[in-house]
Amino acid sequence: MAHDAAWADYWREHRGRGCLATAPPLVHATLDGIWRDFAATLPPGGRVLDIAAGDGAVIRAMRAVRPDLDIIGVDYADTGPDAAALGVRGGVDAADLPFAAGAFDAVTSQYGIEYCPERAIGEAARVLAPGAALAFVCHHSDSRPTAHNRRRLAAMRAMADAGLFALAQAVAAGGAEDARTVQAITRARETYRDQSVIEDLPIALGQALAGPQPPAAVAVILRRAEAEMARLHAMISASTDRQGAVARVEALGAHGAVAQLSPVVAGAVGPIGWQIAARFTR
Numbered sequence: 001m002a003h004d005a006a007w008a009d010y011w012r013e014h015r016g017r018g019c020l021a022t023a024p025p026l027v028h029a030t031l032d033g034i035w036r037d038f039a040a041t042l043p044p045g046g047r048v049l050d051i052a053a054g055d056g057a058v059i060r061a062m063r064a065v066r067p068d069l070d071i072i073g074v075d076y077a078d079t080g081p082d083a084a085a086l087g088v089r090g091g092v093d094a095a096d097l098p099f100a101a102g103a104f105d106a107v108t109s110q111y112g113i114e115y116c117p118e119r120a121i122g123e124a125a126r127v128l129a130p131g132a133a134l135a136f137v138c139h140h141s142d143s144r145p146t147a148h149n150r151r152r153l154a155a156m157r158a159m160a161d162a163g164l165f166a167l168a169q170a171v172a173a174g175g176a177e178d179a180r181t182v183q184a185i186t187r188a189r190e191t192y193r194d195q196s197v198i199e200d201l202p203i204a205l206g207q208a209l210a211g212p213q214p215p216a217a218v219a220v221i222l223r224r225a226e227a228e229m230a231r232l233h234a235m236i237s238a239s240t241d242r243q244g245a246v247a248r249v250e251a252l253g254a255h256g257a258v259a260q261l262s263p264v265v266a267g268a269v270g271p272i273g274w275q276i277a278a279r280f281t282r
Contacts, residue, residue: 006227006234007077008090011055018057019111019235020145023272027145030266031110031137034275035061038108038135044068046105049127051094051120052112055079056086062108075112094120102129111273114138114238114248121248125255128280134257136276137264138248139239143272146239153232155192156225159201162188165222168205172214201225245274252278 010019020027039062042048046069050058053073062069073088074097084090092098094116107124113136124134139146159165162184171177189198201221208217240248249259259278266272 004077006230007054007075008079009224009227010231011077011079011083019054020272023145024266024269026269027266027272030264030272031057032061032064034135034137034264035108035110036065038062038106038133038277039066039069041133042066042069042106045070047103048072048106048108049074049097049099049104049124050088051107051109051124052076052115053079053083053088054110054112055083056088058108058110059086059088076116095123097123097127099127101126103127104132105129106133106135108135110137111139111235114240115234118251121251122255125252125257125280130280132280134252134259134276134278134280136248137273138245138276139235140263140271140273141239141241141244143239144269145272146236149232150236151192152195152197153229153236155188155195155197156201156229156232158188158192159185159198160225160229164188164202164205165225168209168218168222169215171209172218240274242274245276249276249278252276256280 018028035058048062048069048071050071050073053059053075056073059071059073062071071087073083073086074092074094075088075090076093078090079088094113104127107128113120113124128134163178163181164185167178167181167185189202192198204221205218208214208221211217245261249261252259257278257280259276262275263271264273264275
């Protein structure tokens with residue numbers, strides 16, 4: 001499944017809950033605090049571009065304290081009508097922004113810029129006015145959300161490799177269960193019994209098989225599972241260690257920015273990201 005389609009599915013199903021939909025409230029409060037503080041530094045009526053805006057989490061946080069700001073969000077995926085109402089435009093490539101040079105007083109991105117091609121950094125710099133500010137929060141490779149998603153992806157792949165998806169399709173088409181496949185699925189579920197998906201996914205498939213149109217219902221569930229695995233893989237791949245975060249800071253420096261790097265820590269949850277704050281001196 002294409003990356004943008006997988007994320008479009010996500011935003012339809014998790015409207016208004018951000019890309020860490022199941023994270024503890026402390027995580028969301030910590031992130032909102034970053035954007036409220038950043039908003040306070042911007043000039044009256046400042047124009048802000050939020051890259052890879054998703055459902056508009058950054059926009060909501062900043063407007064809560066600075067309704068005077070003119071904030072536009074862009075995302076490669078179709079993020080849905082609620083995000084559009086906030087000012088998020090879907091179908092926009094961060095590596096080829098449709099804005100004039102120097103058009104913005106600030107650029108932001110929360111768990112987004114790291115998914116984009118490297119040249120997106122140069123595009124972010126291009127659209128910033130002299131003296132403008134930039135703030136990124138990127139996934140931390142050692143964060144609890146990343147570890148959870150890594151384990152969840154492994155569980156889903158193990159069940160798929162054991163034959164769960166193929167078995168569901170075969171039974172939906174009128175075939176019988178295969179004992180060896182069932183045993184392989186059971187072993188995979190036992191290995192990942194700490195993950196709720198090993199219960200949720202078989203239950204959903206069982207309900208689909210018991211319904212009036214098993215082939216179509218199973219196909220929908222499998223498409224959603226494949227989309228989730230694509231998103232989890234993308235998030236894990238985009239997660240950044242200190243070396244990667246430093247490289248992003250250095251890339252900004254090459255475009256005329258004075259940038260600083262710091263970990264984002266949400267109390268007992270631990271690190272949840274890297275914050276990159278920069279100002280362009282050109």
